[in-house]
Amino acid sequence: MAIDALGASIKRREDPRFITGAGNYIDDIKLPSMVHMAILRSPYAHANIRSVDVTAARAMPGVIDVIVGADVPYNPLPMVWPAGGSAGLRNNVNSPRILATDSVKWTGEGVAAVVAETPAQAFDALAAIVVDYEPLPAVVDAEKAVAPGAPQLHENAPNNVVFEWSVGDSAGTEAAIEAAEVVVRQRLVNQRLIPNPMETRGDIGWYNPGTEEYTLWMSSQTPHIQRLLVGIFTMGIPEHKLRCIAPDVGGAFGTKIFCYADYALVLLASKRIGGRPVKWIEGRRENYQSTIHGRDHITYLEIAGKRDGEITGLRVKTLANLGGRLSTIGPGIPTTLYARVLSGCYKIPNVYAEVTGVYTNTTFVDAYRGAGRPEATYVIERAMDLFAREIGMDRAEIRRRNFIAPDAFPYDNPSGLGTASGGAKIYIDSGNYEPALDKALAMVGYDDLDARKVEARLRGKYLGLGLSTYLEVCGVAPSKWIGAVGEGWGAAMWESSNIRVHLTGKVVLTMGTSPQGQGHETTYSQVISHELGVPVDDVIVQHSDTQGTPFGYGSYGSRTSSVGSTAAIKAAGKIREKARRYAAHMLEAAPEDIEIDGANYSVRGSPDKVKTLQEIAFALDLAFDAPVGMEPYLDETAYYDPTNCTWPFGTHIAIVEIDEETGHVDLVRYVAVDDVGNKINPMIVDGQLHGGIAQGVGQALWEGAVYDDQGQLLSGSLLDYALPRAAWLPSFELDETVTPSPVNPIGVKGVGEAGAIASTAAVSNAVVDALGPLGVRHLDMPYTPQTVWRAIQTAKGGQA
Amino acid sequence: MAEHVTLVVNGQRREVDVEPRRLLVEVLREDFDLTGTHVACDTSQCGACTVHMDGQSVKSCTVLAVQADGATVTTIEGLAAGGELHPIQAAFWEKHGLQCGFCTPGMIMSAADLLARVPDPSDQQIRHAIHGNLCRCTGYHNIVAAIREAAVTMHTGSASDSGIVG
Ligand code: FES
Ligand code: FES
Numbered sequence: 001m002a003i004d005a006l007g008a009s010i011k012r013r014e015d016p017r018f019i020t021g022a023g024n025y026i027d028d029i030k031l032p033s034m035v036h037m038a039i040l041r042s043p044y045a046h047a048n049i050r051s052v053d054v055t056a057a058r059a060m061p062g063v064i065d066v067i068v069g070a071d072v073p074y075n076p077l078p079m080v081w082p083a084g085g086s087a088g089l090r091n092n093v094n095s096p097r098i099l100a101t102d103s104v105k106w107t108g109e110g111v112a113a114v115v116a117e118t119p120a121q122a123f124d125a126l127a128a129i130v131v132d133y134e135p136l137p138a139v140v141d142a143e144k145a146v147a148p149g150a151p152q153l154h155e156n157a158p159n160n161v162v163f164e165w166s167v168g169d170s171a172g173t174e175a176a177i178e179a180a181e182v183v184v185r186q187r188l189v190n191q192r193l194i195p196n197p198m199e200t201r202g203d204i205g206w207y208n209p210g211t212e213e214y215t216l217w218m219s220s221q222t223p224h225i226q227r228l229l230v231g232i233f234t235m236g237i238p239e240h241k242l243r244c245i246a247p248d249v250g251g252a253f254g255t256k257i258f259c260y261a262d263y264a265l266v267l268l269a270s271k272r273i274g275g276r277p278v279k280w281i282e283g284r285r286e287n288y289q290s291t292i293h294g295r296d297h298i299t300y301l302e303i304a305g306k307r308d309g310e311i312t313g314l315r316v317k318t319l320a321n322l323g324g325r326l327s328t329i330g331p332g333i334p335t336t337l338y339a340r341v342l343s344g345c346y347k348i349p350n351v352y353a354e355v356t357g358v359y360t361n362t363t364f365v366d367a368y369r370g371a372g373r374p375e376a377t378y379v380i381e382r383a384m385d386l387f388a389r390e391i392g393m394d395r396a397e398i399r400r401r402n403f404i405a406p407d408a409f410p411y412d413n414p415s416g417l418g419t420a421s422g423g424a425k426i427y428i429d430s431g432n433y434e435p436a437l438d439k440a441l442a443m444v445g446y447d448d449l450d451a452r453k454v455e456a457r458l459r460g461k462y463l464g465l466g467l468s469t470y471l472e473v474c475g476v477a478p479s480k481w482i483g484a485v486g487e488g489w490g491a492a493m494w495e496s497s498n499i500r501v502h503l504t505g506k507v508v509l510t511m512g513t514s515p516q517g518q519g520h521e522t523t524y525s526q527v528i529s530h531e532l533g534v535p536v537d538d539v540i541v542q543h544s545d546t547q548g549t550p551f552g553y554g555s556y557g558s559r560t561s562s563v564g565s566t567a568a569i570k571a572a573g574k575i576r577e578k579a580r581r582y583a584a585h586m587l588e589a590a591p592e593d594i595e596i597d598g599a600n601y602s603v604r605g606s607p608d609k610v611k612t613l614q615e616i617a618f619a620l621d622l623a624f625d626a627p628v629g630m631e632p633y634l635d636e637t638a639y640y641d642p643t644n645c646t647w648p649f650g651t652h653i654a655i656v657e658i659d660e661e662t663g664h665v666d667l668v669r670y671v672a673v674d675d676v677g678n679k680i681n682p683m684i685v686d687g688q689l690h691g692g693i694a695q696g697v698g699q700a701l702w703e704g705a706v707y708d709d710q711g712q713l714l715s716g717s718l719l720d721y722a723l724p725r726a727a728w729l730p731s732f733e734l735d736e737t738v739t740p741s742p743v744n745p746i747g748v749k750g751v752g753e754a755g756a757i758a759s760t761a762a763v764s765n766a767v768v769d770a771l772g773p774l775g776v777r778h779l780d781m782p783y784t785p786q787t788v789w790r791a792i793q794t795a796k797g798g799q800a
Numbered sequence: 801m802a803e804h805v806t807l808v809v810n811g812q813r814r815e816v817d818v819e820p821r822r823l824l825v826e827v828l829r830e831d832f833d834l835t836g837t838h839v840a841c842d843t844s845q846c847g848a849c850t851v852h853m854d855g856q857s858v859k860s861c862t863v864l865a866v867q868a869d870g871a872t873v874t875t876i877e878g879l880a881a882g883g884e885l886h887p888i889q890a891a892f893w894e895k896h897g898l899q900c901g902f903c904t905p906g907m908i909m910s911a912a913d914l915l916a917r918v919p920d921p922s923d924q925q926i927r928h929a930i931h932g933n934l935c936r937c938t939g940y941h942n943i944v945a946a947i948r949e950a951a952v953t954m955h956t957g958s959a960s961d962s963g964i965v966g
Contacts, residue, residue, distance in 0.1 A: 686896075
């Protein structure tokens with residue numbers, strides 16, 4: 001008997017092509033007669049454009065076409081998730097142009113595009129384009145942008161405000177803070193990050209003049225959604241005339257969810273030049289300016305409670321820097337995905353958050369791994385530490401004291417997602433937070449911490465330990481809720497699956513989701529192997545092509561394992577039912593008398609009367625002998641709309657040592673106990689956690705996008721932006737607790753973002769803990785040696 | 801103005817006329833269709849383009865094609881001998897040393913260079929050896945595990961290929 005593939009650490013089926021160099025990423029695609037596009041980007045962060053002269057560029061060798069803003073007959077890109085919820089809330093929307101026309105709002109905004117025979121010729125011609133700019137004063141910091149006298153970016157957005165949004169009980173929280181025994185206040189900066197998937201973006205557009213159809217190959221997480229956003233919303237291409245294909249995608253982390261101007265540009269260019277395919281591949285430095293950034297919050301927090309550690313109120317004011325124009329779902333991230341989950345895994349009766357979205361002369365900000373939830377976790381986990389320090393309580397103890405109790409589920413968080421439910425109830429459905437905390441504390445030997453701090457001091461180090469007891473919401477989402485009052489994307493959030501069992505018994509599963517390294521071809525095969533009793537190798541998974549896969553919303557928000565898999569399980573259920581009916585016909589029994597065991601369909605009480613799924617598929621697909629009224633073929637499609645999101649949680653603990661002479665922070669241990677429910681493939685789950693942890697650690701210790709006051713991106717290349725490297729990180733120590741999600745039949749929750757959500761706060765708390773004896777109570781990230789050294793010197797000076 | 805360049809790539813003699821400014825990685829990818837070698841940066845930081853040139857690992861985005869004239873080059877496509885995966889490739893598969901796969905060819909080529917020089921490296925040596933190779937997906941944890949495994953396999957000549965890990 002073959003082992004059950006579900007829950008097994010099976011080696012990935014996509015790997016043979018990747019380890020041999022046979023992957024097929026966007027830049028690997030060569031089409032007959034294909035030409036190349038390069039985009040001229042603004043060197044100014046804020047300027048009016050007086051004129052663009054492309055005469056000389058047109059005459060350059062190999063140049064086929066040059067496109068400027070005035071040539072583009074389309075609307076600006078769609079922005080589909082305004083801040084919503086409260087009645088009458090205004091969003092002052094300015095979204096990106098395909099190419100700038102009258103003004104530019106950040107360095108890197110596209111101004112013109114050249115199409116040439118080779119990439120080098122296209123780049124050469126960019127230098128021959130003459131743009132007459134009228135530079136304007138710029139502002140890059142959200143707090144400065146809303147201050148009086150700041151340069152103004154958009155006429156429809158006074159004081160550079162995109163929206164002013166709030167959630168929770170203002171009066172109740174005010175009263176709780178007034179009445180509290182202890183209130184702790186802190187300003188926190190959650191710095192801007194550049195996501196950096198190792199493959200930059202890129203696309204190929206092809207207009208077929210014969211059929212008037214378009215094809216767009218794109219490094220994307222969302223080909224189906226892009227068919228709508230690029231096609232109908234932007235260019236007016238009817239949905240059935242545009243095919244979107246995502247080939248192998250070399251990492252994304254959110255950046256490849258969105259609708260970008262280059263998609264429309266390559267399609268437009270291909271049409272303008274008579275149907276030769278046009279390829280555009282983003283350079284790394286270009287990626288830093290033209291693909292979304294993440295985070296960038298300035299937050300004022302107030303946490304209130306009693307001396308015994310009970311937290312009674314949390315009030316947060318956040319300025320969210322959204323860049324020069326709004327990316328596809330930019331406003332949704334710091335509102336719904338941040339402010340509605342601020343209280344984390346704690347029972348806090350009074351929560352109130354105000355969020356102001358702000359325009360600045362910077363690259364647009366949107367969802368980057370975790371999207372809102374890492375920022376929320378950072379706020380609440382720093383707040384718990386600050387409060388514990390203030391009342392002199394142990395940091396593990398204060399968390400324990402305030403956890404939502406295991407018998408309190410389903411738990412309706414007072415400022416939470418449920419408050420905009422519009423009929424579909426979103427609540428924290430399950431959890432049991434203490435066991436994960438206890439396990440992690442035991443793993444690090446929490447009780448010996450003080451002795452280890454003393455020992456480290458003898459070596460000239462400050463040792464610190466940081467806790468992050470995070471709660472994540474993922475597996476988005478019930479469409480009814482998404483569609484509710486102003487909170488929606490203008491999209492639903494179900495998933496789709498089609499299964500065909502072909503006549504030799506081989507199974508083709510087509511999915512609406514779209515992987516970027518998560519191993520869907522393996523995990524979905526495991527699910528279907530389990531559901532239909534066929535070997536994993538007999539299942540092939542197709543995805544990421546709008547031609548041939550059912551509509552799906554794509555992969556992000558850790559939704560594929562819970563929402564996508566459930567769609568696949570539903571489709572498999574339909575396959576089984578049809579197979580049962582046909583087996584009954586073949587075995588001359590009643591369908592209700594057919595018992596199913598794996599791939600065997602037998603008559604109850606007569607186990608020798610049996611047909612395999614393969615035999616049934618063969619007979620039914622040929623249908624020589626099908627009963628009247630039964631359609632041939634085992635071919636079923638299912639759509640699944642989740643009834644709730646899923647709620648992974650866990651405890652992450654970082655231990656750092658800080659060199660007192662240099663300020664260098666060394667992450668010496670990292671322990672993570674995660675509860676992501678049941679697992680389809682534990683090896684893949686661990687890999688997701690490792691990668692997420694490294695990204696979150698990167699934010700805490702090294703990463704940060706830095707602009708100067710004129711809006712020049714100083715961290716403009718991999719030379720200046722510190723991506724985590726192998727020698728800077730330890731191996732990670734992982735463990736688990738398992739609380740299956742009640743929302744889906746296999747009890748999975750999703751794990752794509754958990755590591756990144758938890759780890760930044762853990763490392764931050766560790767660094768502040770290490771410096772605590774010097775009197776440091778907070779330090780903004782990233783903890784570069786310079787920042788930490790300065791903090792040490794300031795603290796010592798202050799003490800002296 | 802084009803220069804004539806002759807190379808041996810993955811055991812095959814190749815000749816090509818190149819503009820002097822073209823990079824080795826461009827010739828490998830565009831002229832020879834060896835697209836397993838990737839480009840992930842424009843500042844020589846990422847290592848996605850790592851290949852072996854005359855037995856040494858090099859970043860092929862940092863070598864002009866004309867500089868490679870007369871050289872012997874091995875790319876990821878040439879690592880598996882006779883259809884058998886190289887032990888490092890097998891170990892990356894076994895240990896889940898890759899996710900999106902974009903850094904993987906360069907990572908494997910760097911690992912091959914390390915294990916040719918240091919057959920039994922410590923974790924710290926592994927981490928330093930791949931310092932010039934960026935991976936955004938794995939946090940390096942399983943890459944280190946894979947290289948460690950490959951070192952063992954290459955010593956003992958036996959792979960622990962059960963199909964099930966852990
Ligand atoms: S492409 Fe990044 S180092 Fe060569
Ligand atoms: S596996 Fe994606 S960058 Fe390394």
